[in-house]
Amino acid sequence: MPNRLAEERSPYLRQHAHNPVEWYPWGDDALSRAAAEDKPILLSIGYSACHWCHVMERESFDDPATAALMNELFVNVKVDREERPDLDQIYQLVVQMMGRSGGWPLTVFLTPERKPFYAGTYFPPVERYGMPSFATVLRAVREAWDHRRDEIVRTADELTSDIVRATTTRSDARDVPSDVATRAAKKLATRFDEAHGGFGSRPKFPSTMSLDVMLRAAHAGDATMGARVRKALDAMRAGGIWDHLGGGFHRYSTDERWLVPHFEKMLYDNALLMRLYADAHRAWGDARDAETVRAIASWVTREMTDAEGAFYATQDADSEGEEGKFFVWRPEELDALLAPEESAVAKLAWGVAEGGNFEHTGATVLHANRALDVVATRLGITVEEARARLEPARAKLFDAREKRPKPFRDEKVIATWNGLMIGALADASGALGDRALLEMARRALATVRARLWDGAALKRVWMEGEARIDAFLEDHADLAGAALDVHEASGDRDALDFAKALVDRAIERFWDEDERSFRFASKDARDLIAHTRDAYDHAVPSGTSSIAHALLRLGAHLGDERYERIAESVLRANVGSALDQPMGFGHLIGAMDRYARGATEVMIVAREDDARADPLLDVARRAWAPNRVLARVDPGAGDVGLASRLGGRRQQNGGPTAYVCRARACGLAITRADELARDLRP
Template structure:
């Protein structure tokens, strides 16, 4: 049995446990590590990553498993490992520092700190040996150790200067432009960067950025800008047709390494799939095209089959690598499938999914449908009775899936993050509203029950949970994303408890994280550890920022409840975010989505009901688009007319006379 040599053996994070057997004396982020650094007068090496990160694996294999590197680190540094998914606060601060040093960021993040946590050098991946103009990790360790001994004052001055920049608060004022104009500016910029041929925006790598597509579709709904919808549709179809979508098992990979959405970075993240489920659901709601329902069905099936805990929570991610090779789990050789399926069926399957002898990825093939008809023709075909889903290759998918499942192992990060679970709860709730499948609502409720049970045991909203052990007090994203999921769950179920919970968590977020003087919300709050900087994240990157999701939540709470307090908070938050939207509107798509919703609210319908069948009928007739409130008791404001279920419908600032359901 291999002896565990460092301080990570009792951690629950799969990422930290991957490093527990390294010869490096790793610490988790803890006071003990910093105290030892001060006592021994050593700098700190901070390594930040996550369990399914390909380049994190590469750096670990080349450096952290190496005895020579370990000797250098153990002698001259105190080494700390951080899982970015469990500590987004640490990741945010030091990734900002990394960008300041290098002009770009990414994982693994590699930083060198003073014992009081201030960074004096940063980078991302380093090979062990120097080559082709890039310094190797071993040479870097020796050079920085020498500077720490001989030129420490300059390093400390550099660290102090950068820490000051991290703490320098950007002055924010309300934008001089209206949200309508900011939305128009964003759409114009998306039009300029749109890839007419392949879909998506800009050059490779191409990230799904589903919230950008959600904004464009909402912009179309409000303003009838056909081009906005066309860009969203083209991108959604191309992402599905390419290798970014897993045609064998369902679900989407993290991003495409090429302009075509063919070759993905193969890791699958829960947050991407949650946001994409919402985007494809929205596309179906607008267009009624069956291709979008099919993508939702296959992706939801993947989440239910491979990413759901037996008690209801959703796992975080699946790795890109198998047996040390990226994508090995997902690719096929031509003859492999003819051997499995038989010559005739295998040939048809290979043709259908473009699996060739030449291959499209390191001699093998990523299944894809990019050779199919053009986007418009494919949309027309898939707008029928979805004929393609009944073809022989589609019927053979379960057999190929079962074969692939037993062929190689794929690492699963089985920790359950509150924030990402909130997004997936919201996705399943929305799917129920549009598609009406009870299983989707049950899935959302089960995940909510799981989070609530763990929250009560932990006595706080937590960051992550794995095998019954909860880690960390929640950050802004946990409150914002879970609040979002609860609002969507209320809209799907009309059960008052979910609305009450959403209001409670959003109020708690105000108390813990809000800058009540200058506006916006800090990433970490009064219950979290204090770090060298306190930041407000506003940019909508791979996931929307906590600030933009809070804006959306506050708008929805006001529109559903009619409470003036929520409207005031919503306006305050939108005013705060407008400054950033003016500077970079296409980077604020979720904030823009919240503003569109504020300015163009859906119908608001209060139903005073009598029987359970009234609720079902109300949801069926109005549940896809309107904000619904179900009441079972009459009041002075809301009475039953003719002793029957009665609807009070308000639209565009005016209310109609009550009508019977």
């Protein structure tokens, strides 16, 4: 039977369309064949930018002998986790329940009824790394299926029951303490790497949501937490995890020093980091943070934006069949491309030396090896001269790199990830006072809305002119959050209405009144063995945490306590878990902080066409106020939504007037931008 992936829209599935494996996409055809032939299912889950997915493909799925064994013994199914995160969440639990670490490629063996009985991740073609060969695993699993079926069925039933139990158990409701962010930050600090910044050792991920918790604790008065965030942000920006020529962050560092990354670039990582650096700029006013935000936006514009303004999903780690080849450099390449004085500065500044630092290739991952003043001293020149040589060197190397074969780009437009980037751009536009970032956000929101929202239902993925796959909780929540960010950055009322429509749809499709929790997939999904209700953050914020933020913000804007009551149920049910394991609940802790400390509500009473309000709006958007809600209130409007807090107070002397409300009580009228800035200072 043929490989059935060539007609699929997913770039990841298409990458496997040439394999001699008789792959099926997930669906009835594969399940029916497994049942008819009494064969177990081999389910392989990955994504297009996954380096080890490519490795396993080259070693096993492209190997005729291994493929023949797979075809003989199993019905083989490929899934793109970016399209079906609901399946990925469920079957990742199997690996964890077997005492192993999850990850991709995910390899799971199922009964024809979709029940899992054995799982792992990457398997090598020969025995190594303390793991059996993939062929050994295939034969052993099939031997057990043929000769110990009762044991297999019992294991599958037990694992499925454990998954159902793990995804339905609720925590006892508890009050959310007002110092929830500070408590969580103190626990996070025990895992902070004081030498290199960030958390843990190797591999080291940016952990943006945990750093956000620390930044919130800093806002609440803990300066040591702020110092830790500053150290992590500077270390990441200096390391090889940052692309020093083209901007943007790679996925993670393979070492504890942020030096050598896995080179894939993900839209969502860069969205989360853009927002974090924008908040850092609000906190400290450091020009380096603003530069980082703009450099990420530049990369997104250049590499990740389609013709109508929506954002692509990922860039691969590999090019020309080698990981990182597009990004690394050798000394002789710099000498050939640069003037001698430029090459001397560039080598010292970016650590390019004989032998390199990237595995055993002799090539170097560029990193901020030495500060410019140190470089200048070594070369006997001024710092200004060093900078004047480094910038043209950067431009020349970038231009030369652009002529290399580029890594593969996955051009799926995914609702949730677009939501994260749109929201980050809109928020950063206020932090930096940069209208260009806002226009990027507004254009992307309009395009994603037109493609994926039909006025009543949301799709998850746009690819090649087609909207596909019913959206999940995270898609509704992150796109609603983005619409709220655009509304606060621009005053666009239509964006607020869109956020409300998305949140209402999320409540309708995902809210389980009996369990008082949100499901990840729609309540009417039929091809799942369980419904996850995961509040735990993974590479992206959990759908539960994102919808909690959206509910609280929307409730404040509309003055509708129904949204806040649902959010309260979610937060109270998870506060115990969040304080026990803050590394996995950073985004939800942010929502808890908003709920417990209360929002800082800033209302600017001014007509839509009154430009005199701009200085007040600019101050409100630049202020370091993590739980800020910002609204422009027409002086002739009725007391609805946030305006109901004003209690009849309006403009002073006929001009734009600001009111800051905390704990649902509003302060005195403010008409000057400098006075508003003082009021909003921590």
